[in-house]
Amino acid sequence: MEGTLFILTFILQLVIAVTDVSSCSCGFADSKTGAIWTDALIAYANETGELPERSLIAEDFQNPYEKNWNARYRAGAKPSNLGHEESTRSGWNGTAWTLKIDPPTKDHIVLGASLRSIRRDIQYGTFEAALGAPKPGVGGSIFAMRLDYNETQTVNLNVMNADAPKDAWTSFMIYGDWRGTRSKGVNFSDFGNRTYGFQDSPWGFVPYRIDWNNATDIDFFIGDALARSIRSKGVAKPLPVTPMTLRIQHSSIGDMYTSEGPPPDGSDARVGMLRAFFNSSSMTSDDHDAFDKRCHLAPACLVSDTSLRGASNFTLAASRPWEHKTIDYKKRWPAIFVVSISAAISTILLAHATSKRAPWKPKEAATTTISSADPPVAPTAISSGRTSRDLSTPPSFIYSEHDALAFTVQMPGMGTPGQATPGSVTPRASMPTGSSHGSSQVFWALSRDSLDICKVDEKKQAGSQIVAPCVEIGKYAEKKQVEVTVKEIGEMKHPVTNHATLANAKPPITAAKQRVDYLAGLVALASILVTLIHFALTFLPATEIPYTHAHYESEIWALKIVTPYLLTFSWIGPFFTSSTRFLIASYLKSGNLKGIAEKTVGRTPRLIIPCAAIAALEYFCMQVGATNWLEYLPSVTWSTWPYTAGYVTFGHFLSEILELMYIIPNAVPQITFNYCIGVLWTIPVQLQNSWLSLLAVIVIREIKAPWKRMGYYAFCILMHYYAMSWGTFFWVGLLIADLDLTYKWKEWLYSRPWVYYPFLTFVALLAVGSPSIDLVGMWKANWNFNTLEFGIHPHQRTGHAVRDSSDYGYPAYYLPRLTALTFSIGFHLLVELSTVVQKFFSNRLLMWLFPHILTLYLIHGLVFWSLGAAICVHLAAHNVPYWANMLVVAICTYSVIFGCLPLLTPILEGLGKSITQKIWQDASSKPPPRRKTLYPFSPEMFQGNGPDGEAMDDVESQAVKEKK
Ligand SMILES: *[C@@H]1O[C@H](CO)[C@@H](O)[C@H](O)[C@H]1NC(C)=O
Numbered sequence: 005m006e007g008t009l010f011i012l013t014f015i016l017q018l019v020i021a022v023t024d025v026s027s028c029s030c031g032f033a034d035s036k037t038g039a040i041w042t043d044a045l046i047a048y049a050n051e052t053g054e055l056p057e058r059s060l061i062a063e064d065f066q067n068p069y070e071k072n073w074n075a076r077y078r079a080g081a082k083p084s085n086l087g088h089e090e091s092t093r094s095g096w097n098g099t100a101w102t103l104k105i106d107p108p109t110k111d112h113i114v115l116g117a118s119l120r121s122i123r124r125d126i127q128y129g130t131f132e133a134a135l136g137a138p139k140p141g142v143g144g145s146i147f148a149m150r151l152d153y154n155e156t157q158t159v160n161l162n163v164m165n166a167d168a169p170k171d172a173w174t175s176f177m178i179y180g181d182w183r184g185t186r187s188k189g190v191n192f193s194d195f196g197n198r199t200y201g202f203q204d205s206p207w208g209f210v211p212y213r214i215d216w217n218n219a220t221d222i223d224f225f226i227g228d229a230l231a232r233s234i235r236s237k238g239v240a241k242p243l244p245v246t247p248m249t250l251r252i253q254h255s256s257i258g259d260m261y262t263s264e265g266p267p268p269d270g271s272d273a274r275v276g277m278l279r280a281f282f283n284s285s286s287m288t289s290d291d292h293d294a295f296d297k298r299c300h301l302a303p304a305c306l307v308s309d310t311s312l313r314g315a316s317n318f319t320l321a322a323s324r325p326w327e328h329k330t331i332d333y334k335k336r337w338p339a340i341f342v343v344s345i346s347a348a349i350s351t352i353l354l355a356h357a358t359s360k361r362a363p364w365k366p367k368e369a370a371t372t373t374i375s376s377a378d379p380p381v382a383p384t385a386i387s388s389g390r391t392s393r394d395l396s397t398p399p400s401f402i403y404s405e406h407d408a409l410a411f412t413v414q415m416p417g418m419g420t421p422g423q424a425t426p427g428s429v430t431p432r433a434s435m436p437t438g439s440s441h442g443s444s445q446v447f448w449a450l451s452r453d454s455l456d457i458c459k460v461d462e463k464k465q466a467g468s469q470i471v472a473p474c475v476e477i478g479k480y481a482e483k484k485q486v487e488v489t490v491k492e493i494g495e496m497k498h499p500v501t502n503h504a505t506l507a508n509a510k511p512p513i514t515a516a517k518q519r520v521d522y523l524a525g526l527v528a529l530a531s532i533l534v535t536l537i538h539f540a541l542t543f544l545p546a547t548e549i550p551y552t553h554a555h556y557e558s559e560i561w562a563l564k565i566v567t568p569y570l571l572t573f574s575w576i577g578p579f580f581t582s583s584t585r586f587l588i589a590s591y592l593k594s595g596n597l598k599g600i601a602e603k604t605v606g607r608t609p610r611l612i613i614p615c616a617a618i619a620a621l622e623y624f625c626m627q628v629g630a631t632n633w634l635e636y637l638p639s640v641t642w643s644t645w646p647y648t649a650g651y652v653t654f655g656h657f658l659s660e661i662l663e664l665m666y667i668i669p670n671a672v673p674q675i676t677f678n679y680c681i682g683v684l685w686t687i688p689v690q691l692q693n694s695w696l697s698l699l700a701v702i703v704i705r706e707i708k709a710p711w712k713r714m715g716y717y718a719f720c721i722l723m724h725y726y727a728m729s730w731g732t733f734f735w736v737g738l739l740i741a742d743l744d745l746t747y748k749w750k751e752w753l754y755s756r757p758w759v760y761y762p763f764l765t766f767v768a769l770l771a772v773g774s775p776s777i778d779l780v781g782m783w784k785a786n787w788n789f790n791t792l793e794f795g796i797h798p799h800q801r802t803g804h805a806v807r808d809s810s811d812y813g814y815p816a817y818y819l820p821r822l823t824a825l826t827f828s829i830g831f832h833l834l835v836e837l838s839t840v841v842q843k844f845f846s847n848r849l850l851m852w853l854f855p856h857i858l859t860l861y862l863i864h865g866l867v868f869w870s871l872g873a874a875i876c877v878h879l880a881a882h883n884v885p886y887w888a889n890m891l892v893v894a895i896c897t898y899s900v901i902f903g904c905l906p907l908l909t910p911i912l913e914g915l916g917k918s919i920t921q922k923i924w925q926d927a928s929s930k931p932p933p934r935r936k937t938l939y940p941f942s943p944e945m946f947q948g949n950g951p952d953g954e955a956m957d958d959v960e961s962q963a964v965k966e967k968k
Pocket residue numbers: 014017048050051096097098310
């Protein structure tokens with residue numbers, strides 16, 4: 005009864021007060037802007053229950069992914085979420101349309117509601133709506149009025165209630181969806197201030213307006229107050245211009261930086277009315293002329309007339325999305341021609357170079373060189389069970405002291421000076437492949453010191469006395485070998501015959517090589533694990549980050565059990581501890597400052613040139629769109645960890661590279677935010693601590709009394725630890741190297757099993773126990789050793805303990821932790837002392853990988869974030885189960901990464917090592933005698949005074965003469 009009455013009054017009112025827009029054939033004049041719009045669409049929810057079916061429809065869709073760096077949920081809409089209810093909120097009388105949101109599903113889908121105009125030809129206009137924000141305190145969602153064509157051609161405003169009501173705000177955007185900073189919006193608490201003067205509650209209905217005036221001019225309003233104004237002059241990209249669709253949409257994507265959410269129990273938002281006046285892109289210029297002629301003098305309706313109702317008629321064409329005309333490629337033929345020729349030339353040159361270097365082939369060259377130079381040795385090398393490639397891989401080249409070992413055995417001339425034929429077999433000739441690999445520079449100092457000792461001596465004097473150091477090293481190698489074999493037998497209980505075979509069939513080279521390999525193996529394994537960590541952070545966040553949503557239960561178990569051991573950043577530690585050894589070994593042994601000098605000169609370019617080259621390559625890849633799919637990835641993986649953005653200008657690029665060289669550790673270099681996977685923060689740590697190590701070893705060597713030396717170590721390690729400096733890792737590395745090289749503690753330990761085994765057990769406990777502390781933290785909420793430990797260090801800004809400062813919490817990833825330190829010490833010593841562990845780390849796979857670890861380190865992020873992201877997003881869009889998706893992504897990305905290693909490593913190598921070597925050679929060796937610069941012409945030709953040219957030895961003297 006009441007209802008009927010209501011409808012009756014309702015109809016009466018309509019009859020009395022309403023003007024249909026179809027009667028306005030000469031458009032709508034906007035007195036505020038002076039514009040005339042041809043078409044209109046007006047709907048009032050207090051006057052009709054149904055949607056006006058000729059102009060608006062409720063949408064039904066499910067996004068397979070979202071384009072947003074922080075979206076962890078995917079939005080969707082279904083018509084049944086659109087309701088029509090009486091509203092009691094301020095700002096609106098009567099009924100309103102209700103757009104509901106469902107609670108998120110387990111699969112991170114949030115179904116909301118969306119209304120859109122059937123017309124898709126809306127091009128410029130003024131759009132007004134009374135929007136009732138989602139309720140406060142139920143979880144964040146986005147209530148948007150949008151005009152959009154595609155991702156980038158959008159004009160929209162978003163009303164966001166946020167998780168905490170005090171953070172609620174409305175943003176005004178173009179190009180983007182829900183991205184953007186608070187500076188592009190207004191907080192609810194500011195609605196009432198003098199600028200906006202909105203007196204009602206922002207939680208009730210608020211009339212918002214978008215004036216999309218033309219291609220240069222867009223304004224957003226709250227009520228009648230201007231909230232944001234965009235002019236094409238002020239922005240880098242052109243403003244949106246394409247024909248668009250009008251939408252009112254309620255959704256949630258869980259973007260923790262803007263909208264937050266999603267609401268766990270659902271939510272709703274309301275629309276009271278929608279008034280749109282706009283132009284149609286389907287009008288041709290003839291139509292416009294006809295309109296102008298017809299309406300030249302006739303009065304237009306007014307936009308401000310609130311009695312207008314209904315929608316303008318439109319053709320079927322206006323309801324189809326506008327299509328962008330493809331560009332005529334014919335005009336580009338000259339460009340295509342030039343590009344093809346350049347590409348062909350480049351391809352031929354690259355193919356030629358690649359086939360010449362053949363990085364994928366085993367190094368036959370090495371073997372042949374060796375065998376041709378010295379037949380008896382080559383077979384030994386092969387019979388040692390290792391490929392010739394292994395022999396020539398850089399570990400033997402890089403590890404200073406070990407180099408010499410491997411080297412000595414390869415070169416008979418050095419072990420026995422009498423046979424040496426300097427010049428016929430130069431170190432260079434015998435190790436050609438060593439110089440073509442060895443990219444591993446990054447993590448340590450690739451000193452080829454002992455090699456240099458031999459090389460230099462041989463080159464310079466070829467005298468017997470100078471070869472002495474090499475001989476000594478040779479002896480050292482033999483001695484070591486015996487020990488190792490003896491120990492192997494002791495430990496592995498080999499029969500004595502085995503001992504004999506070992507000693508006979510595997511001459512010194514085996515032992516030498518093994519000693520070389522295990523540390524290389526450790527670092528290679530560590531670098532693989534670091535890539536795995538990044539893979540997990542990108543695609544399976546729940547295995548790395550506590551309290552994130554997991555696709556499968558197993559990820560939570562992985563986090564609690566596997567992660568503390570295998571996927572922990574403590575694996576960075578061995579890089580640091582082992583790198584010191586190779587920086588300082590030669591000086592520690594010989595006291596010759598030449599090694600220090602060389603490293604001081606070479607360290608920076610060797611680290612920075614490859615990084616800069618790969619950074620430039622990544623920059624290029626990003627610009628051509630390789631990482632485009634990365635922005636869609638979070639909505640599929642639920643990980644918001646990946647983020648990258650191009651450099652702003654080339655100047656920024658340069659500055660970021662320079663920063664890598666000079667930044668003080670324990671800060672994040674800016675390049676971390678541009679580089680694919682911010683691995684580069686370790687470069688400054690490496691670099692700065694190289695200087696520390698090089699300086700430290702000079703001091704250490706001068707402290708002769710062992711107890712004083714150890715005291716000094718203890719003091720420095722403690723100080724660095726307390727100051728939260730990565731220096732601890734390098735000091736520990738130095739200490740371990742010193743114990744081995746100066747004090748020969750391994751021999752001492754090996755000969756005393758009652759000390760050796762307990763010590764080995766202790767070390768093993770250290771290696772396993774340190775991650776176990778993190779494990780406890782995973783299981784026990786609100787207890788974390790790392791946080792507690794962080795608390796005792798001094799806080800730099802205030803000088804108090806961190807515990808008493810505002811920064812107290814879980815330490816940032818670029819800060820050293822005690823568990824990482826003890827883990828590194830434990831692992832390093834375990835590898836150093838246990839032959840069984842050494843055997844494991846000397847396996848072929850790790851040995852193959854070792855030369856490539858710099859490339860691996862620099863390139864894996866790009867592959868994960870370009871190819872990996874694209875595959876993952878597309879498979880997810882096809883509803884492939886996530887485990888299968890991950891399997892495919894892992895196989896594809898790792899195949900590509902390992903596939904590029906042999907191709908990229910030689911390039912990086914050339915860039916880093918060859919240049920550095922050249923610089924050092926140039927700096928340290930006497931320049932060869934000057935050659936006449938007029939070659940092939942004789943000086944006489946230019947003197948013009950006949951045969952008296954013998955005084956004219958070079959151009960300079962000639963110049964001097966001319967002056968006279
Ligand atoms: C609906 O709401 C509008 C705006 O508040 C008002 O102008 C109009 O009179 C209302 N219609 C009816 C039938 O109450």
